[in-house]
Amino acid sequence: MRLFRSKGFDGTTMRGIADEAGVSLGSAYYYFAGKEHLIQAFYGQMQEAHLAAAAQALTGTTAFADRLEGVLAAWVEVAEPYHEFAGTFFKNAAEPTSPLSPFSPESSGAREASIAIFREVLDGSDLKVTPALRPHLPELLWLLHMGMVLFWVYDASDGRRRTLALAHGVAPLVDKLGRLSRVPVVRGAVTDLVSLLESLRA
Amino acid sequence: MRLFRSKGFDGTTMRGIADEAGVSLGSAYYYFAGKEHLIQAFYGQMQEAHLAAAAQALTGTTAFADRLEGVLAAWVEVAEPYHEFAGTFFKNAAEPTSPLSPFSPESSGAREASIAIFREVLDGSDLKVTPALRPHLPELLWLLHMGMVLFWVYDASDGRRRTLALAHGVAPLVDKLGRLSRVPVVRGAVTDLVSLLESLRA
DNA sequence: CCTACTTTTTGAACACGTTCAACAGGAGTC
């Protein structure tokens, strides 16, 4: 981890890691299937940190927008130290066959845990949406989160100011859209969305 | 290109390419800055094919949903032959610092051309949206397209059946949402969205 | 034709991720 942070992902060599750990190169490969697999520890570590930070953000308010923004902003804070080499990290996650992909079966545990956070955002809030949409919302919010992660990866502003601004703007918007989903004229479109989601899942 | 299709991106070596081209390894690097830069030709090639296929799909109908689905489906058809190595392709494109990234300055030309297609989808259609949203719509549709590309990369169904189903479902939905944007209750949320987009651009 | 200069070509060399056959130690079994 120290090497990754000081030299970046590509700058860190397996030989360097082995040296630093006081073992041979071969031994490093005995414990880790490859260089990519070293990041899985990092993945879980960040997941856990986000879980804790999110729980913190969720206490004290039932306003949906605040809860959502809190959770999204919590992730940005947790992830900030790793931003500079998150690009190469994301690069590996983008490959569909990679077990590191957020959509892969191998990371379904972490994914479910992350979705659970957003279920908690919703459950503890005052937001009322149309019933058909409700069960899909945690996963949709997680998808929004993934989109924000993508934005974050490309965000070169200092302190990830832009991503935080996005979270600050997007949370009330989702809140508003959720409430709108109950208005009759809008409900038709929401129903279409829901049946599209369900047909894709099948 | 032949090598990439038969062996995939990682399976194709610079030495193999040089041999196939009848030049030395060093010469390959004289003409291409690196392995990644070789894909830029492929990138442009597909872009061009999509442009032609999209133009085809846009003749004969002014119905927005049909036009949008046509353009989205056209991309799926054009990209189908390359699906199996598109994963490794996108892996390299996903890195923010990579010039192959769809968001990078280096590929702004291709990006603008792609956005222009969606502007054409909109301009030649009967869709009426709230004026504030209109100028942002081509770029938003392009973003939707990027999302669909992501879905496509992960789509393992034969003939990319699922991606086509998504396009078939999503196009009428966007149509409906666009029309809804003019309804007073909804317009407030749309205004929020627009100002969020504009604040992020600044 | 010779010379000076630029453009192109070459393959050796480098550092890397990864693999693998060989080896060392330990733990049980007789």
Added chain:
DNA sequence: GACTCCTGTTGAACGTGTTCAAAAAGTAGG
């Protein structure tokens, strides 16, 4: 103790992308 497994450990070796100094080929001026 001798034998058999199993668990770790090792560093050489392979193929890779990339670099680079040197050579070759081409070009212009005299």
